[in-house]
Every structure is written in structure tokens, then in C-alpha cells.
Amino acid sequence: MPLKPRIVLVLVLGASLAGTWTVGTRSGNGPAIVLLEWTALLGLGAAIGGIGWRLALYSRGVLDENCVAFVDRRYALIELCAVGGALAGIGAIAAGRSVELGPRVGVATGVLVVAYCAISVALALARIDSPLRERSWRAVALALGCLAVALVGTVNVLSLGGGALEVAVRIVHLSAFSVWFGGALWHNLIVVGAVRRYPGSKSEITAQTRAFRRTVPALVVALVLTGVAQSITAFGTSSSVYVGTVPGLLICLKVGIALVVTFFLVNG
Secondary structure, eight states, X not given: OOOOHHHXXXXXXXXXXXXXXXXXXXXXXXXXXXXXXXXXXXXXXXXXXIHHHHHHHOOGGGSOHHHHHHHHHHHHHHHHHHHHHHHHHHHHHHHSOGGGGOHHHHHHHHHHHHHHHHHHHHHHHXXXXXXXXXXXXXXXXXXXXXXXXXXXXXXXXXXXXXXXXXXXXXXXXXXXXHHHHHHHHHIIIXXXXXXXXXXXXXXXXXXXXXXXXXXXXXXXXXXXXXXXXXXXXXXXXXXXXXHHSHHHHXXXXXXXXXHHXXXXXXXX
């Protein structure tokens, strides 16, 4: 029996909060900044996954007019999440201590602020510019979201003194999460509602959903492998760390959630 989409979304949110909390507290950030960073990460998921899946899968031509209007309203919510996340990211940077962590972190953080601002501008232009150019502006927002994820991963690792390999692993981890979370958000806000309200468009929407679901196993594998690699780099392999410390328990929680979702994917 497959998990309900809302349950999957809650599990993904819980796992992402656990991961952000672990990385943020290791960097010396307090709870308020960690929550802002988590909100920013969710916003990047909306920008990369939500908008990315729109560009890859969504076709207005195969849906009836009322369904198109409903889908466009729901996509506006996803884009609002992306803008809110960008603002939260700027707030986290303003309240943090990146300037104290060296010139490389400072430069990466500065570019990240510009990327956050540009995401908001691109999505605003997608709403007010001509219909012929709205897709192009969303593609710009998607590219900027990818840049922002790469910069977030870079800042996360450099703040802890890591090297290039750790940066690459962190970027892959955050990218896989962003694509998955954005897809889960899209599924909950758009697919579920559209299928219930407009059964005449069900077959077209279901086909788009299947295309997304085919990518989820690969995303889960990427998340688990990069998550394990990051955990070993940060905490080693001693079992006492994972059962006797808060960061270790949060890591176990993340792995447990990934395994639960994988089980239902395989057996659903």
C-alpha cells in the first residue's frame, strides 16, 4: 500500500529539519537562524523541484480551461514559497556570522544573497511579463535556484573547514532533496487537488505524476548515500555517537525516514 502524499511530505519535512539542525548547530548557529536556514532550503526546493517539474512536465494544452486556472493558482503558491524561502535565506545570512569565517565563505555568501534576490525578481517578472516570456523567467529562476543550492552547500562545508570532496557531496545531497521536496510539494498542492476537482483531466495529470515518481527511487538513493558519507565524515563510525548524542539521533531519524519511504515505494 503506497503512502499518502501528505504523509510523504511530512516525512520529508521532518528529515530535512533534522539535517538542517545538525549542520546548523555544528556551525555554531542558534535555533532561530537554523529555522531560517531550513525555510530557505524549503524555498530552494520549491524553486528547483516545484518550478523544475513545471517546466519539465506541465502542459496547459492537454488540460481543460478550468483545470488550467486551478493549476496556475496552485503554482503561484509554490512560487510564493520560493520567494519566502529566498527572503528567509537573506535573513539567516544577515543574522549569521559568515563574515567571521574567512574570505571564501564571505564571497560565497555574498553571491548567495544576490542569487536569492534574483530568484525573487525572476519569479515576479514571470508573473507580470508577457505570457511569451514567462517560461523563460521561470527557467532563469530555476537556474538561480541551482546556483543557490550549490552556494549553500559550499558555505555549509567551508564553514566547518571541509574540502572540495565534501562540498561536492553536500551539493548532491541538497540537490536531491530539492528535487524531491519540490516534487512532493507539487504533488500535494496540484496533482491531488486537480485530480479530485477535474476528473476529465485525470489521465493527463496522472501521466505527469508517473514521470515524477520514476525519479524518486534514484533521489532516495542519492540522499541516503550522500547522507551516510556526510555522517561518517562528521562523526566517524562509532555506534555510541549515533545512539548517545543528539546529532547522532537526528541522523538516525533521517536514515529511518528514508528507509520507510523506500520500503513503501518498493512495495507500493
